[in-house]
Amino acid sequence: MEWTAAVIAVRAPDGRVLALKDGRGLNFPGGNREPEDRSPAETAARELFEETGVKVKGLRLLGAWDGVVAFQGFGPKGKLRRSREGAPYWVKPYRVTKKDNTFWKQNRVILEKMS
Numbered sequence: 001m002e003w004t005a006a007v008i009a010v011r012a013p014d015g016r017v018l019a020l021k022d023g024r025g026l027n028f029p030g031g032n033r034e035p036e037d038r039s040p041a042e043t044a045a046r047e048l049f050e051e052t053g054v055k056v057k058g059l060r061l062l063g064a065w066d067g068v069v070a071f072q073g074f075g076p077k078g079k080l081r082r083s084r085e086g087a088p089y090w091v092k093p094y095r096v097t098k099k100d101n102t103f104w105k106q107n108r109v110i111l112e113k114m115s
Contacts, residue, residue, distance in 0.1 A: 004067040005032045006044035009110050010056060010076050012090055017111070018076065020051055022086035028107060029054075029088070030068075040069035048073060052088035053081035062113040072114050 007030030010018040019026040031047040033040075041059050049055055057075030064070065080088045093111065 002067065003033060003040045003043070003064065003069045006030055006040045006047065006069045006071065007110070008044040008048045008056070008059070008071045008073045009062070009107070009114055010048070010054065010073040011114055012076065016090040016092050017114075018052060018054065018088060019091050020083075020086040020088055026089075026091065027086070028070075028110070029085075031085075040064075041071060044069070044071045044073075049078075051083045051085045052078075053083075054078040054088070062110055065109075070110050070113075 007028045009028050012018070018029065020029055029048045029051040030044060031051070033043050034046070037043040037046065044059065045056065054076050055078050056073030057077070059071045059073055062070040062072055082088070
């Protein structure tokens with residue numbers, strides 16, 4: 001499978017979802033494939049750690065669209081830390097601002113596929 005980027009959606013046991021907040025609003029952690037990435041899963045796990053400081057025990061493929069592969073991460077561990085991509089937050093899907101509502105609309109397919 002050819003891919004250019006990967007995103008990862010991580011849900012906490014209490015239902016909150018890990019998102020990055022930047023000047024454009026909320027996004028899932030993720031990014032472009034690097035030459036050393038051997039698989040979309042490696043891209044997703046690397047980007048998650050780089051952008052949030054969080055690692056996961058396992059991944060489940062959610063789907064692929066236009067060269068972007070989406071995963072769900074399980075067993076999150078680590079302390080959240082800010083990166084140049086933005087500030088990571090655990091957010092409840094029903095507690096978002098009007099501006100952040102775009103995040104839920106754009107990522108509806110991913111959120112619905114999460115177990």
